[in-house]
Amino acid sequence: MYLALVFLSFIGACLAGLFGRQLGSWGAAIVSTSCLVFSLFLSLFAFYEVALSGGFVYIKLATWINSEVLNVDWGFMFDSLTVTMCVVVTFISSFVHLYSTEYMSHDPHLARFMSYLSLFTFFMLVLVTGDNLVQMFLGWEGIGLASYLLINFWFTRIQANKAAIKAMILNRIGDFCLVLGILLIFVHFKAVDYATLAVLAPFFKDSTINFLNLKLNLLNTIGLLLFLGAVGKSAQLGLHTWLPDAMEGPTPVSSLIHAATLVTAGVFLVARMSFIYEYTRNILDFIAILGALTSFVASTTGLVQNDVKRVIAYSTCSQLGYMVFACGLSNYSVGIFHLSNHAFFKALLFLSAGSLIHGVNDEQDLRKLGGLKNLLPFTYSMMVIGSLALIGFPFLTGFYSKDLILETAYGTYSTIGFFCYFLGTLGAFLTAFYSTRLLYLAFLTKPTGHKQVINFAGDSNIQICLALACLAVPSIFVGYCMKDMMVGLGSPFFGTGIYTSILSYNTFDAEFIPLVYKTLPVHFSLLGVALAFILYHFQASLLYSVKTSSIGKKFYTFLNRKWFFDKVYNEYLGQFFFKFGYSFSYKFVDRGVFEILGPTGLSSLSTSIGSSLHSLQSGSIYHLTLTILIGITTLFGAHQLSLVIALNEFYWLDYKSILLIFVSFLFVLCYSHISELD
Secondary structure, three states: OHHHHHHHHHHHHHHHHHOHHHHHHHHHHHHHHHHHHHHHHHHHHHHHHHHHOOOOEEEEEEEEEEEOOEEEEEEEEEOHHHHHHHHHHHHHHHHHHHHHHHHOOOOOOHHHHHHHHHHHHHHHHHHHHEOEHHHHHHHHHHHHHHHHHHHOOOOOOHHHHHHHHHHHHHHHHHHHHHHHHHHHHHHHHOOOEHHHHHHHHHHHOOOEEEEOOEEEEHHHHHHHHHHHHHHHHOOOOOOOOHHHHHHHOOHHHHHHHHHOOOOHHHHHHHHHOHHHHOOOHHHHHHHHHHHHHHHHHHHHHHOOOOEHHHHHHHHHHHHHHHHHHHHHOOOHHHHHHHHHHHHHHHHHHHHHHHHHHHHOOOOOEHHHOOOOOOOOHHHHHHHHHHHHHHHOOOOOHHHHHHHHHHHHHHHOOOHHHHHHHHHHHHHHHHHHHHHHHHHHHHHHOOOOOOHHHHHOOOOOOHHHHHHHHHHHHHHHHHHHHHHHHHHOOOOOOOHHHOOOOOOOOOHHHHOOOOHHHHHHHHHHHHHHHHHHHHHHHOOHHHHHHHHHOHHHHHHHHHHHOHHHHHHHHHHHHHHHHHHHHHHHHHHHHHHHHHHHHOHHHHHHHHHHHHHHHHHHOOOOHHHHHHHHHHHHHHHHHHHHHHHHHHHOOOOOOOHHHHHHHHHHHHHHHHHHHHHHHO
16 A cells, blocks of 8 residues: 555556557546545555554665665655655645646647656655655655656746756755765765664764864754755755746646645755754754745745746745744744645645636736636635635634744744744735735736736636635645644654654743734734735825835835845856856866867977977088087986986986976977077
8 A cells, every 4th residue: 555655656657658649638637647546545544544543654665775884775664754745745736636637638748747747746755755865865856857847848938948947957056965965974874764864863963074174063064964955945045046937837837846745845854854953953043044034035025026926936935934944943843734734725826826827818917917806706715715824814724833833933932033933923924915915916906907818717617626625625624623633732643753852842832922922923914914905905006106216116126136136146156157167167278278288289289399300400411410419418418417416315306307308498499499480
């Protein structure tokens, strides 16, 4: 059952990809979707057996690498953390597959698309079920490959090409750091499986290494390198710019990437390696600060975006910041709880946005929509549910995990905790504001689009509506149903899947923080909803005057240009490396140094010396005799000079080398003389 859970998606990908022509578009869609639905049922059984019944499952399939001390097995480990991720991944992926059968039905390459989706799901399942870092890295690179294929699915579009390449390159930066971290682990721990690493980690907490000629703590270095790998995948500040551009792919791709697969891999990695991070307090502080800054920066950028999918993409980036700083404050279980909750309502939001785009003839610009509440009532209802869950509206799914993250942040009673709390609370206000702005501009304001588009707008077909309805149910109820079991006080749900030091455990303290700080995020969220509605409905002229003022223009441009991250990367870093590569590396090193000192330079030098010697041959016996006399005199003189040098203990000088230098000098003089005559 457990192996079928993992490999059914791979079977579906192979059938749809290799036999798509024979099966046809609908046949490939039915086969791949059926495989994912079976995987979903199996993951639910696995969740019952492992998480609810406490039956840890480990399967060793075969030996993969057996070389001296390096032993890597094809092993699958199912603990509470793994089966939780399996349920989330297969649930979201199943309904994304179902949704895609209608959304992509007009595309002639539907079979290829379904194959890529199933392949994406398979590699994510390999990542979360692997029992060692090497197998995890296989899944890690696999989802990177699948994301490239899916973002670039419409490969005739230049923007899709650019977005896919950008995602691949920025992820390679993080992946390189992850490889270094895994290599450091292997060199010092002599193992890569999680069980061995968890046992050995306490013995290395005071070990140091010489890394880049610096004496560093071993676990700090490993933790930082692993986290930099997570920064690339989970789009944290600095390597986050690929995530909004990934919207160039089809909407089901955006939903799968943002909800359950690619971006959650980094958070999963940090939680899985908690047994190392608990001994790296400085790195955890860095993780918390970066996560809080990511949450704030992404929230401010989402305020002024005009593309429907980009607004939701920046909300993903912001929510990932919450998960990361929860892990940075040692609340890994709370971060995973928010990850699973966020997957449901974010998938609902993206697929609802896709239904909206599908219903208005592929129009994504908020400035060309409006008045769609009565034309797309079901899509509007689903987007309202998803948006309310996102902003943490009381008693919806997002409320139970997002507010808990902020409570535990305040409950640490540390400077880092307060910093994360206040930035997170401000981010909650901004999230509520831009979510309400999105709903208002798309559905509630007066129509501003083309008449032909608005007149024919309508809700989507049964497959899309069924997928949205099934995702709306957990977006409302799953947070309430799962909170006490997953993150309740004293809950042993995650067991050995997540390790939290007793010194870092602060969930109990979070229950007793002042009431004002408990309710502040909710008040800020409701304030953001009210303020956005009032400004856009009653005070649009005031909003326009603020935007067009001198300060407002600069502020708006700064946020609309995404804090100028892309500008800095393209104009300063990118152009610098392009110029360096051409002017110095290519023209000076390759075409200069290597060619002069290499075969080209030696051949031209030999030719020129030969020509110079040839020109010295006058054919006169007197000149030949003089040349022989000079040569013999030079040889004897050099030999005598070497004896003198040896007597003075300059033993490191050799007369042969002196002779070579002297002859070369003569050749150079001759060559320069001939050049002057020419």
